[in-house]
Amino acid sequence: MDFxxxxxxxxxxxxxxxxxxxxxxxxxxxxxxxxxxxxxxHRFGGLYPNPSVLGAALAQHTRRLKIRAGSxxxxxxxxxxxxxxxxxxxxxxxxxxxxxxxxxxxxxxxxFNPQGWEGRRQTTFExxxxxxxxxxxxxxxxxxxxxxxxxxxxHPKPVQxxxxxxxxxxxxxxxxxxxxxxxxxxxxxxxDMTTEELEGRLALYFEALEDNGFDRDEMNVTILLHTxxxxxxxxxxxxxxxxxxxxxxxxxxVVDSQKKSLAPGESLDHVSDAEEAALLEFGFxxxxxxGSLMGTPESCAWVVERMRGIGVTEIACLIDFGIEDQxxxxxxxxxxELRRMTS
Numbered sequence: 001m002d003f004x005x006x007x008x009x010x011x012x013x014x015x016x017x018x019x020x021x022x023x024x025x026x027x028x029x030x031x032x033x034x035x036x037x038x039x040x041x042h043r044f045g046g047l048y049p050n051p052s053v054l055g056a057a058l059a060q061h062t063r064r065l066k067i068r069a070g071s072x073x074x075x076x077x078x079x080x081x082x083x084x085x086x087x088x089x090x091x092x093x094x095x096x097x098x099x100x101x102x103x104x105x106x107x108x109x110x111x112f113n114p115q116g117w118e119g120r121r122q123t124t125f126e127x128x129x130x131x132x133x134x135x136x137x138x139x140x141x142x143x144x145x146x147x148x149x150x151x152x153x154x155h156p157k158p159v160q161x162x163x164x165x166x167x168x169x170x171x172x173x174x175x176x177x178x179x180x181x182x183x184x185x186x187x188x189x190x191x192d193m194t195t196e197e198l199e200g201r202l203a204l205y206f207e208a209l210e211d212n213g214f215d216r217d218e219m220n221v222t223i224l225l226h227t228x229x230x231x232x233x234x235x236x237x238x239x240x241x242x243x244x245x246x247x248x249x250x251x252x253x254v255v256d257s258q259k260k261s262l263a264p265g266e267s268l269d270h271v272s273d274a275e276e277a278a279l280l281e282f283g284f285x286x287x288x289x290x291g292s293l294m295g296t297p298e299s300c301a302w303v304v305e306r307m308r309g310i311g312v313t314e315i316a317c318l319i320d321f322g323i324e325d326q327x328x329x330x331x332x333x334x335x336x337e338l339r340r341m342t343s
Contacts, residue, residue: 001308001343002315003031003032003335004026004033004068005033007037007047007318007319009045009318009322014325016057022328022332036069042108055093067089068098068166069098070224071166074103076110076112079130080142087135090159093159100222101131104117104120128165135162137153167179167187169186177205180204180209183214187316189223223315226317227293228293229300233295236294244288245284246322247321
């Protein structure tokens with residue numbers, strides 16, 4: 001099982017020190033990769049509007065760690081632009097990049113391309129082959145500023161001959177199937193699924209891979225798991241409960257407000273305070289007991305084995321959910337202990 005770090009939430013006031021410090025630790029201790037997302041127009045995730053820019057900085061602070069986007073929102077960008085930006089990072093990192101492509105979940109993000117919302121799923125699937133072609137050196141026919149049809153190629157030329165590509169898959173069975181049909185790796189999580197539901201979707205993915213001539217043993221399945229570890233289980237539970245519950249509330253508010261086009265941070269009025277408290281308590285218990293790496297290396301080892309058993313090859317540890325930065329960095333040593341225990 002590979003272990004990586006992934007960032008998604010974050011607090012704008014903290015800027016990027018935690019990301020850089022954690023990346024240096026991961027680089028020095030044998031972790032596989034660091035993932036940064038693409039998020040727009042909200043403090044929850046607002047540190048990450050462009051993963052290629054942050055990836056370029058990370059490339060200069062690390063030597064061997066893979067630099068990955070988790071994820072690029074494909075419908076917001078021309079595939080030429082995606083390929084160009086990541087080819088630059090591939091050169092800066094001497095061939096260490098990989099990207100996951102996502103369809104996008106927030107209409108607000110599509111301020112960059114309002115027309116892209118309706119067909120965002122198909123646009124994302126089509127971007128896979130276009131980016132692969134560009135990366136391999138094939139020309140793309142475009143229309144220039146005066147209406148002339150021209151052929152363009154990717155510059156700078158990337159270091160890697162083939163770009164590692166993931167498709168971000170949440171709950172839709174069809175997205176898992178399309179990932180298999182396209183021969184993409186999978187980036188997923190337990191945000192809106194149980195482990196049993198994920199196992200069923202991965203079975204569809206593996207079947208689609210085999211039906212389309214791909215070897216599943218050559219593919220990567222990466223799962224995001226919220227992670228914080230220490231030496232005593234109950235001490236960890238007490239330390240994470242308040243920040244993780246606050247994080248869950250922010251996450252649900254962001255998803256709900258953006259889908260409903262409410263102002264960021266506006267209070268939700270569709271549930272009572274008591275219902276919200278019960279929902280958050282249920283969410284905390286679900287994640288802490290079954291859907292995370294929050295605990296001790298010993299208490300979390302079974303989670304790693306469960307994920308391995310359903311076909312997961314890499315755990316991306318989400319560490320920026322509200323715990324004080326120094327404590328997060330101290331936790332990395334325990335995560336590394338778990339990594340070595342389960343390798």
